[in-house]
Amino acid sequence: MIPGTGSLVPLLIEFPFEWTYIRSIVYVSLYVSLVAVALSTLCGLPVALLIGFAEFRGKRLLASLINTGMGFPSVVVGLLVLFAVSNQGPLGSFELVFTREAMIVSQFVLAAPVITGVSLAAVSSVDQGVRDAAFAIGGTRFDVALVTIKEARYGIATAVLAGFGRAISEVGSVLIVGGNIAGPDGESYTRTLTTAIQLEARQGRFETALILGALLVALVLLVNAIVVRLGSDSGGYR
Amino acid sequence: MTIQRREFLALAGSGVVAGLAGCTAMSDGGEDDDGPAINGESITLTTTTSTYDTGLLDEVNASFEDRYGVSVETVSQGTGAALETARNGDSDVVLVHARSLEDEFLREGYGVNRRDLMFNDFVVVGPSDDPAAIGGTESATEAFDEIAATESTFVSRGDESGTHTKELAIWDAAETTDDDLGEWYREAGQGMGEVLTQADQSGGYTLADRGTYLSMQSDIDLEILVEGPIEGGPELLANPYGIVAVNPAVHENVEYDLAMAYIGYLTSAEGQRLIGEYAVDGEQLFFPEALAEEPNFQQYVPEDWGGTTDDD
Numbered sequence: 001m002i003p004g005t006g007s008l009v010p011l012l013i014e015f016p017f018e019w020t021y022i023r024s025i026v027y028v029s030l031y032v033s034l035v036a037v038a039l040s041t042l043c044g045l046p047v048a049l050l051i052g053f054a055e056f057r058g059k060r061l062l063a064s065l066i067n068t069g070m071g072f073p074s075v076v077v078g079l080l081v082l083f084a085v086s087n088q089g090p091l092g093s094f095e096l097v098f099t100r101e102a103m104i105v106s107q108f109v110l111a112a113p114v115i116t117g118v119s120l121a122a123v124s125s126v127d128q129g130v131r132d133a134a135f136a137i138g139g140t141r142f143d144v145a146l147v148t149i150k151e152a153r154y155g156i157a158t159a160v161l162a163g164f165g166r167a168i169s170e171v172g173s174v175l176i177v178g179g180n181i182a183g184p185d186g187e188s189y190t191r192t193l194t195t196a197i198q199l200e201a202r203q204g205r206f207e208t209a210l211i212l213g214a215l216l217v218a219l220v221l222l223v224n225a226i227v228v229r230l231g232s233d234s235g236g237y238r
Numbered sequence: 239m240t241i242q243r244r245e246f247l248a249l250a251g252s253g254v255v256a257g258l259a260g261c262t263a264m265s266d267g268g269e270d271d272d273g274p275a276i277n278g279e280s281i282t283l284t285t286t287t288s289t290y291d292t293g294l295l296d297e298v299n300a301s302f303e304d305r306y307g308v309s310v311e312t313v314s315q316g317t318g319a320a321l322e323t324a325r326n327g328d329s330d331v332v333l334v335h336a337r338s339l340e341d342e343f344l345r346e347g348y349g350v351n352r353r354d355l356m357f358n359d360f361v362v363v364g365p366s367d368d369p370a371a372i373g374g375t376e377s378a379t380e381a382f383d384e385i386a387a388t389e390s391t392f393v394s395r396g397d398e399s400g401t402h403t404k405e406l407a408i409w410d411a412a413e414t415t416d417d418d419l420g421e422w423y424r425e426a427g428q429g430m431g432e433v434l435t436q437a438d439q440s441g442g443y444t445l446a447d448r449g450t451y452l453s454m455q456s457d458i459d460l461e462i463l464v465e466g467p468i469e470g471g472p473e474l475l476a477n478p479y480g481i482v483a484v485n486p487a488v489h490e491n492v493e494y495d496l497a498m499a500y501i502g503y504l505t506s507a508e509g510q511r512l513i514g515e516y517a518v519d520g521e522q523l524f525f526p527e528a529l530a531e532e533p534n535f536q537q538y539v540p541e542d543w544g545g546t547t548d549d550d
């Protein structure tokens with residue numbers, strides 16, 4: 001026993017959770033959101049670059065469609081994904097309903113427009129001169145894309161963070177497609193921090209809900225801090 | 239068709255045994271050969287918020303998993319939604335409490351082998367100052383009449399749950415129609431816990447299942463004003479729970495054998511003992527019913543049931 005920890009013991013005893021429970025819902029929250037954000041970035045960033053570089057008819061329309069997607073109501077996404085993955089739906093044979101994969105699909109649909117849209121804004125704001133210079137010194141399209149990404153990296157990081165924020169703080173769609181499932185052993189299967197908060201509030205355990213809420217906010221802050229830190233470390237032009 | 243029926247009878251009749259045997263045979267080859275092949279399998283249960291929020295299922299499911307190595311993934315939705323999810327073949331077994339909706343589910347051929355599982359009762363709860371003066375009323379319909387007459391705040395579940403279905407049945411019995419409902423009648427569209435909290439905050443009345451009320455009693459100021467049959471109240475407030483397997487002939491993907499094993503376990507002496515012993519703050523929440531002298535065992539296969547099985 002470390003001296004001076006005596007006063008902490010009552011606090012730990014009163015803490016209304018099992019640690020395995022907390023760990024597992026934090027894990028599920030992060031796993032689902034991070035995978036969805038990674039996939040969204042992989043798909044959204046190239047699209048943003050393509051639209052940002054190319055000049056074509058309907059470019060404005062496409063951009064405004066993406067912007068509309070940024071504000072698409074998450075419960076509607078949940079509902080549509082549920083129809084798709086339900087055993088009656090077109091993806092029914094994959095048996096995705098009430099799984100983490102279904103949650104990832106819905107988070108992807110929610111985060112992808114945000115990441116694409118904000119990245120597009122960032123890419124578009126890169127000075128045309130930078131691209132011209134890159135071409136001028138004999139760069140391929142790929143090189144030019146890399147230079148642009150490097151120029152727009154803060155904007156792109158903001159895009160990824162915004163997508164992550166939307167994914168991890170989202171409750172409606174993950175509740176519908178994931179089912180908020182936790183095992184009797186206290187291990188979360190599809191329960192995230194947000195759906196756990198919803199459940200606690202439903203049961204009138206507001207203190208518990210509040211603690212989970214604080215944890216969620218802390219987690220979002222932590223991820224933001226890490227991304228900002230990574231951004232500043234790799235900064236500078238080469 | 240006849241063969242199909244006989245198969246169900248055989249499986250249901252021998253309950254757990256048949257369920258396990260069938261499953262072991264089915265999953266041969268895919269699994270390691272150590273131990274029973276159902277180990278690590280899972281079934282999806284859709285159920286009402288009341289059974290979930292009281293914590294009963296955590297306990298019963300943990301015990302089932304210990305015994306069979308089959309985990310139960312519980313989705314709590316309210317009776318209407320739980321049955322709808324099962325209709326879509328997205329769950330393997332449903333545990334709900336609205337007999338009329340269950341019967342419809344069975345009649346349409348989506349569910350087989352319904353068993354009475356347990357019961358508790360509903361209570362009418364309200365603020366301690368009781369503005370509609372329903373305390374001491376023996377009848378739920380009279381109490382509802384008084385609430386309507388005095389236009390006292392009433393919070394309804396409004397979510398097609400079993401409790402909501404019961405509430406509507408009581409309004410019906412009290413001969414209150416939609417026209418009699420005014421601003422005092424609020425549809426929350428949420429779970430029992432949220433509705434109790436809302437009623438508590440707004441000094442209103444509501445119909446609650448005793449289990450959820452007891453489990454939240456310490457956090458709210460609402461009092462029981464009309465008792466259910468457990469404490470000698472009217473039979474109208476009875477709250478029986480049934481458990482139904484999803485028909486594998488309609489949805490090929492459902493884990494029928496495991497669902498039957500689960501139903502078998504919950505209605506066995508051991509499962510029933512767990513249900514009877516489950517208590518929150520020393521109060522028993524659910525009363526086992528499957529081991530009654532005349533268990534209401536329903537082998538419900540509708541006469542005109544066809545089509546779905548003839549497809550292949």
